[in-house]
Amino acid sequence: MSLFNELKRRKVFKVGITYLLIAWVVAQILELVFDSFGTPDWVLKSALVLLATGFLFALFFAWVFEITPEGIKSQQEVDQSQSITPQLIKSIRENKTANRLLNSIIYKSHSKDLANLDLVESILESSIRNNPIHGITGVLIVTETHFLQVLEGEFEPLNATFQKICLDKRHDTVQLISFTEIKERRFSEWAMHGIGLFDLNRELKLKLCLEFGEDQGNIRLPTTATEILHLMDMLLSEKTPGKDD
Numbered sequence: 001m002s003l004f005n006e007l008k009r010r011k012v013f014k015v016g017i018t019y020l021l022i023a024w025v026v027a028q029i030l031e032l033v034f035d036s037f038g039t040p041d042w043v044l045k046s047a048l049v050l051l052a053t054g055f056l057f058a059l060f061f062a063w064v065f066e067i068t069p070e071g072i073k074s075q076q077e078v079d080q081s082q083s084i085t086p087q088l089i090k091s092i093r094e095n096k097t098a099n100r101l102l103n104s105i106i107y108k109s110h111s112k113d114l115a116n117l118d119l120v121e122s123i124l125e126s127s128i129r130n131n132p133i134h135g136i137t138g139v140l141i142v143t144e145t146h147f148l149q150v151l152e153g154e155f156e157p158l159n160a161t162f163q164k165i166c167l168d169k170r171h172d173t174v175q176l177i178s179f180t181e182i183k184e185r186r187f188s189e190w191a192m193h194g195i196g197l198f199d200l201n202r203e204l205k206l207k208l209c210l211e212f213g214e215d216q217g218n219i220r221l222p223t224t225a226t227e228i229l230h231l232m233d234m235l236l237s238e239k240t241p242g243k244d245d
């Protein structure tokens with residue numbers, strides 16, 4: 001680090017300039033006061049010498065000591081990661097990043113009526129209209145009886161969308177499976193990608209039943225986030241009947 005940067009980091013410039021400004025105001029006041037009391041010249045001169053000495057002390061203290069969260073410490077004592085300046089910068093950076101943090105919601109719900117492609121279409125129509133405005137992406141799996149949905153986006157709009165979906169009368173028993181921070185979107189290319197599991201071919205049905213289990217002749221729908229994402233990956237790598245955007 002150059003001497004200039006180090007002087008800047010230790011706030012030597014800031015302290016020096018602030019001191020000079022205050023000293024100038026003090027000198028003006030002293031001059032006025034001493035004048036009006038007819039004080040001998042040497043008193044004002046001595047005061048100016050004191051102020052000048054104080055200036056050197058101020059620079060010295062600024063160089064040697066630093067403000068830390070535990071109080072004023074000498075530079076040698078200060079672990080640079082403890083200095084308040086980098087800490088502030090770090091917290092601002094963290095805050096900024098926090099605002100841009102992505103979350104994902106995974107839930108399962110029960111369809112009130114037997115679901116069909118028309119229902120999928122109608123849900124996708126509103127999803128594709130609304131989700132891009134709120135930066136939401138995701139995938140929706142629809143069976144005759146259930147929905148599995150992954151929603152991705154920033155915390156506030158994601159929460160708001162999820163709350164709206166929860167109020168939808170077309171489904172009930174909404175079970176939140178996970179609400180978690182994610183580093184990046186899995187389904188960034190889809191405002192909402194719909195997959196209807198209505199007319200699965202025998203081969204795929206067997207494959208899914210073997211992987212996830214069977215429930216009254218149908219695939220047992222997974223209930224953990226890992227399994228659901230795995231199911232989505234499997235379905236997305238297949239050519240499945242369904243609708244998408």
Ligand SMILES: Cc1cc2nc3c(=O)[nH]c(=O)nc-3n(C[C@H](O)[C@H](O)[C@H](O)COP(=O)(O)O)c2cc1C
Nearest residue numbers: 123126127130131147149161164165168170171192
């Ligand atoms: C299982 C399910 C998933 C849904 N997913 C979404 C969605 O991702 N985005 C969305 O805007 N609406 C979704 N909806 C529809 C909303 O509940 C709501 O009907 C719709 O957003 C209203 O849109 P509008 O206010 O533009 O008319 C979903 C509904 C259901 C039943």
